[in-house]
Amino acid sequence: MSIMKKMGVLGPLGTHSEAAAQYLSRLLPERPELLVYPDIFAVIQSVEDGEVDSCLVPVENSLEGAINITLDTLARSADLFVASELIWPVHNQLMARPGTQKICRIYSHPQPISQCRGYLQQHYPQAELIKVASTARAAEIVAQEPRGMGAAAICTERGGELNGLVTVAKEIQDNMANATRFFELCRVTAAPHKPVGPAEKMLVICEIDGQKAGALYDVLKEFADRGVNMTRIESRPARTELGAYIFFFDLEVADNEAALREAVAAVARKSKWLKDLGSFPVVRANP
Template structure:
């Protein structure tokens, strides 16, 4: 059986998203947790797993930089599917009657739940750990006098014997995380149970241009705009070669394939290097309230 990597341990939002995706794959995969996103992607690069589902952006906190940096550092990767996952955070305790002295979670949920924490736990110490599942484990091992609570998934609470104090404590119900299914270069989008041949909606292009030359980015953008290619997202990251050098990530809408190919060919001529990571479908998870199965680009 093929293997699907994710950011572990058990009980994380990444595991929940991987379980959800696996339920739609025509050929479900064995799930394998990794302690870090980099290690999950390295396992793909070294062919230890067929693919890895990794977070790339949260709607409240922005880009997941380690994912972008790792994708840009190797030509071994392809993005074969995007999953938009609705994030649901719960406040979990081991001792329901204890005074809340510290709130433990990953840094992103702590930030995503600022309004709730300000209103209900204004004097509690906020403790950031490696994952929401690790927060649940620490709370499960705490003593009543510690007054520890965790912000985590419902599954993490169940795994560690915790009790929910409050559900959906994120600042907005629109909170969601985009995940990329990353496989080896040349891989095609996986067959889904409801659609054997998913229709590609987006393409990821990574490139570096000469940022010291005035107008170089504008010229690249014009190549897309003049051919009617819609840019869904643009992001820049340091090239890690010298100060002031940047790599750009373009997510492009796939409609007119000929114009898309022509624009990429033209941009390649204006780039120091350019890499396409494939065209892929976009799947919206069912737990996004009011959302359809497919995205609506």
């Protein structure tokens, strides 16, 4: 009998992350059991600690940009690779306890609060916006608040329903093309599962000497000279000193394996350190 694989996600039940993980898990060779954690740092830690075999964490949203906690944790981790990327459409609902009259406090994860900024300014300009660890946690808090306090959550329909909330307004994100990229992360030391498709992208993280003129240009030139297409660049403070930065490069994997390998090796020589987080397939969800 094989032991069931485990996948960590941001909880409690009913988050966008859980919905995305349910979708991805159906495509995997072995469907994992989902385990929920209270914040993204704890989710990634659970893979590093071997409590779970993998995790699914958000990395970037089409309206709001990078999810810094994921990038910072990936930069510091020595032990993880990206097994797949999932592009997940995000639908935000405004939900409250039945009978809620005047909404004056709105809870959610920081990303949906930003994704719905236009709607909130138009309909609830006076409401206090309260950022919590996840959308499902927001629904839980609203369910526990005394009646008549005017609390609402921006959450998934399932997150609200699991907590007895009803929909006040549907699809309140400012742009209907709102999507989030998630990474499925696994431990390098664990046996990898069969990839869900051919490799499309590669993630490389490195620290470049911020004091040297043209240092970033020199690195980008290594990709450009070899015709390697960079699909994303992101930077985060290295957290060592002011002005030191870590760069995240998404590179396209095509029929360019040798060129890609050479470019990454050349960039490694120009970096303080470089980590190859692997080449991975991209799943575009159509739930």
